[in-house]
Amino acid sequence: MLKSLQVNIRAKIIVGYVFIIICLGLSLLVVSDRVNSLQKEVDFVSKHDIEVHDLLNLVQKNMLDMETGMRGYIITGDSQYLEPYDSGSRTWLDNYNKLHQLLDDNPAQQRNLEQIKPTIQNWVKNTGEAMIKAKTDNNQKAINDFFSQNNGKKVMDQLRTMFDSFLITENKLTVARVNQLAESNSNLRIVLFSVLGIISIFAIVVALLLSSSITNTIKQVIRTIKAITASEGNLKTRIEVKTNDEIKELAEATNDLLASLEKQSWVQIHLTEVATLYQGINEIKLLSETFVSKLAPLLNSVYGVVYLRQNIEGHSHFVRTASYAAAGEDPSANSFRLGEGIVGQCALDQRIFLMDNLPENHVKMTSGLGVSVPRALLVAPIMVDGHTEAVIELASMQPFQSQHLTLMDSLQEKFGSAIVNVRSRMEVERLLSESQMLTEELQAQSEELQAQSEELQMQQEELRMTNEFLEEQNHFSEQRALELKKAKDELEEYSLKLQTSSQYKSDFLANMSHELRTPLNSIMILSQMLAENNGDMQMSEVVDYSRVVYAAGNDLLALIDDILDLSKVEAGKIEIMTDEFNVTEMPQLMKLMFDPVAEKKGLDFAVLLEENVPNVMLTDGQRLQQIVKNLLSNAFKFTEQGSVTMRIALAEPSRVQELLHRDPEEPVLAISITDTGIGIPIDKQQVIFEAFRQVDGTTNRQYGGTGLGLSICREFTRLLGGSIVVKSEVNKGSTFTLYIPNAPESDQEEHMTGYPAGEIAATGEHAEIVTIEALSSEFLDLTDESPVSEAIKSDAQLFQGKKILLVDDDARNVFALVTALEMKGVTVDVADHGKQALEILQAQTEYDLVLMDIMMPVMGGYEAMQAIRGQLMMKDLPIIALTAKAMKSEKEKCLEAGASDYITKPLNMDQLFSLMRVWLTKQVKKR
Structure with a gap:
């Protein structure tokens, strides 16, 4: 029926929805009427019954307020308690009337309510008002009688019973109404579900009718599309639909799509066919013809x-x-310029020209059966990157179709690229051919040039060898002449220095002979007198002679120290040990050392430390103090009256740059020593720093000395990276300024090898001086008129009875040490060399300590100590090494050989006794 009406899909769907909406409207009208009735019943229950309950509660509350207020007033007599009574008395009747009016629909409940009113009025009149009046009149008897009879309570109990009965009846009515609402609600649900069921049935029927009318047509389209796809892509198949709705429009659109796809498929297939023709073609004419x-x-x-x-x-x-x-004769023209004719204009405009209805004489198609006239003309440009590379002109008997134009448009760019590629390959082949020809020509020319080049190269090599030989001879001659001149100058300079040095050394040896002989003479004379003493000499004389011998020994040792220091400087054996040096300790140290000298000579001595001087400097503190002490010694030596001042400050930046060539901002210590002595002439101010040179070089100098001190100071200052500047005026004094920089951290490591600072190698005849000095020092300590120190008292207990083995081959050292040790109460056995010491220790093992010399015949100290520790297994026996070798590594060598401790010659007896105390005390603790 719907199909015969020719109704479209939209109209079908609208009709179905309208029918459903009408059914829903009718059902809503029925349901709405039932819902309104139900809502009225609900409103009655929710408003009427709740308001009845509320008014009844208010009446009960009014009665309760009146009773409470009356009782409070009777008990307290306070009129404030009458406020709830008065409020309840005013409002209970209004609430009662409202409740009575609400019960118009229920006469039975009205009658029950009317029975309550007289009871309330009775209580108000006979109980409330009466008791308040009695209290106001202070009629206590009436009050007591009232409460004793309990009439008020009886009335209130009656009211409560009546209220409860009324409330029970009202609750029953409310429950009945609620049950009626529930029944109405159930009936409403039945009606609602029935209406929904009927509407659903009608909706399903309408939906089935509408869907079948739509889906049948769609299924027809689907069957047709499947038939097209099942026929291996036959795009010529079309869909036929007899309905006059949107499905027909869908079918027509699908047919149009198939037609478009058919055209595109035709274009793509033939585009691929044409594109495959370009492969393997390398000639432009062949490409065009194909x-x-x-x-x-x-x-x-x-x-x-x-x-x-x-x-x-x-x-x-x-x-x-x-x-x-x-x-026959081709009617087409041979060429066109850009813009000339249709072909030229097509190339210029870069668009396709399509013309129909050509004239009869335009072009003819000739075949074996006759001549025909084409009716359509197509002229298309072939472009590459926006440039026209070719133009193709085609004539047809029928008009060109749209797919023909699409194919032509798609082939424009592809055929243009093929033209460019073929032309490029042709150009490459042409260039390759020309390149091969040129290469052959160049190869022939290259061979010719190579032959000429080889000949020229041989000639150039001969010329180069000749030039090199001449240059070498010339350079050798010049070098030889310079070397001869330099050697001559050096020989002359060396000869002059040799003469000067010879004179200096002669003067120095004369001075040294005098300086050495003077203390040595006193030592020999006084020691001979002490040796020849038969007891006639007083003890005071012996002490004085010993002091002179001790002082002379110190003078000789100082001379030896200076000579050895200078020899080590010249040999490059001085070692600089960079470490942190406390500058603030120097003033106190110098004061302690030179205050006695200043006091003895009657001179003023001051040490000034500037505030901006850093507390710590990185330098060799021992060498720095040696330089300062030497400068101070000279200052006191050459000053008879006045003062000596030492000033420690930071150097001025300009002087740092001038003297040390360092960064002006770098901290440099400036130590100035100023005296008021004899002064130095200007012509001698640089000479005094040279080795073996003095202001007065004769043996009759007034102030003595070897003249080595300033030379040593200059060399030590140079090793510390500093400089010494002297400023002096004759008979007015001198100022020596020492500039010492802060050593960089990299200089903290040892940078020279040689003797350790402060230690001097002493062997041979030096050892004799050491023993005399040591003996004299010990003798002075024991014969001093002052009281014996506490240390000597404690030594008596520590040293008394101890047994020591002395291993030394020098009789003078043995005599001095044995004498000093026996004075301490020590028993000393002597071995001349290491082998004898081993024999003694094997026979006797009760020695407390061994003093071991290093340089000995037969067996030296190193080998002997190793044998004691290894062969004799005496690992706990203390061994103190005594050596005159003062090399830096000597201590490590002694300790590695087995020594417990180490001391260098010349021996300081106090230091030796101190070491012995340490090791003897350890031995006592072990036992």
């Missing part, structure tokens, strides 16, 4: 011409290159 021969039949053309772009005399021309179906 292209037009394939394209013309595809476009149903009966005639075709290809024009390619060529540059002729600087202008672009499109020249005929290939044609299709040309017969």
Whole structure:
């Protein structure tokens, strides 16, 4: 029926929805009427019954307020308690009337309520008002009688019973109404579900009718589309639909899509066919002929011409290159300029020209059966990157179709790229051919040039060898002349220095002979007198002689120290040990050392420390103090009256840059020593720093000395990276300023090898001086008139009875040490060399300590200590090494050989006794 009405899908769907909406409207009207009735019943229950309960509660509350207020007033007599009574008395009747009015629909409940009113009025009149009046009149008897009879309570109990009965009846009515509402609600649900069921049935029926009318047509379209896809892509199949709705429009749109896909498929297939023709073609004419021969039949053309772009005399021309179906004399022109004719205009405009209804004499198609006239003409440009590379002209008997134009448009860029590629390959082949020809020519020329080059190279090599030989001879002659001149100058300078040095050394040896003989003479004379003493000499004389011998020994040792220091400086054996040096300790140290000298000579001595001087400097503190002590010694030596001042400050930046060539901001210590002595002449101020040079070089100098001190100071200052400057005026005094920089951290490591600072190698005849000094010092300590120190008292307990083995081959050292040790109460056995010491220790093992010399005949100290520790297994026996070798590594060598401790010659007896105390105490603790 719907199909015969020719109703479209939208109308079908609208009709179905309208029918459903009408059914829903009717059902809503029925349900709405029932809901309104139910709502009225609910409103009655919710408003009427709740308000009845509320008013009844208010009446009960009013009665309760009146009773409470009356009782409070009677008990307290306070009129404030009458406020709830008065409020309840005013409002209970209003609430009662409202409740009575609400019960108009229920006369029975009204009658029950009317029975309550007289009871309330009775209580108000006979109980409330009466008792308040009695209290006001202070009629206590009436009050007591009232409460004793309990009439008020009886009335209130009656009211409560009546209220409860009324409330029970009202609750029953409310429950009945609620049950009626529940029944109405149940009936409403039944009606609602019935209406929904009926509407659903009608809706399903309408939906089935509408859907079947729609889906049947869609299924027909689907069957047709499947048939198309099942026929291996036959795009010529079309869909036929007899309905006049949207499905028909869908079918027509699908047919249009199939037609478009058919055209696109045709274009793609033939585009691929044409594109595959370009492969393997390397000649432009062949490419053009192949292209037009394939394209013309595809476009149903009966005639075709290809024009390619060529540059002729600087202008672009499109020249005929290939044609299709040309017969007899080809009527097409040979070339066109840009913009000339349809072909030239097509190239200029870069668009396709399509013309129909050609004139009779335009072009003819010739076959074996006759001549025909084409009716349509297609002229299309072939472009690459926006430039026209060719123009193709085709003629057809029928009008060109849209797919023909689409194929032509798709082939424009592809055929243009093929033209460019073929031209490029042709150009490459041409250039390759020319390159091969040029390469052959260049190869021939290269061979010729190579032969000439080899000949020239041989000539150049001969010339180079000749020039090198001449240059070498010339350079050798010049070098020889310079060396001879330099050698002559050096010989002359060396000869002059040798003469000067010889004179200096002669003067120095004369001075040293005097300086050495003077203390040595006193030592020999006084020691001889002490040796020849038969007891006639007083003890005071012995002490004085000993002091002189001790002082002379110190003088000799100082001379030896200076000579050895200078020799080590000249040999490069001085070692600089960079470490943190506390500058603030120097003033106190110098004061302690030179205050006695200043006091003895009657001079003022001051040490000034500037505030900006850093507390710590990185330098060799021992060498720095040695320089300062030497400068102070000279200052006191050459000053008879006045003062000596030492000032420690930071150097001025200008002086740092001038003298040390360092960064002016770098901290440099400036130590100035100023005296008021004899002064130094200007011509001698630099000479005094040279080795073996003095202001007065004769043996009759007034102030004595060897003249080595300032030379040593200069060399030590140079090793510390500093400088010494002297400023002096004769008979007015001198100022020596020492500039010492802060050593960089990298200089903290040892940078020279040699003797350790402060230690002097003493062997041979030096050892004799050491023993005399040591003996004299010990003798002075024991014969001093002052009281014996606490240390000597404690030594008596520690040293008394101890047994020591002394291993030394020098009789003078043995005599001095044995004498000093026996004075301490020590028993000393002597071995002349290491082998004898081993024999003694094997026989006797009760020695407390061993004093071991290093340089001995037969067996030296190193070998002996190793044998004691290894062969004799005496690992706990203390061994103190005594050595005159003062090399830096000597201590480590002694300790590695087995020594417990180490001391160098010349021996300081106090230091030796101190070491012995340490090791003897350890031995006592072990036992």
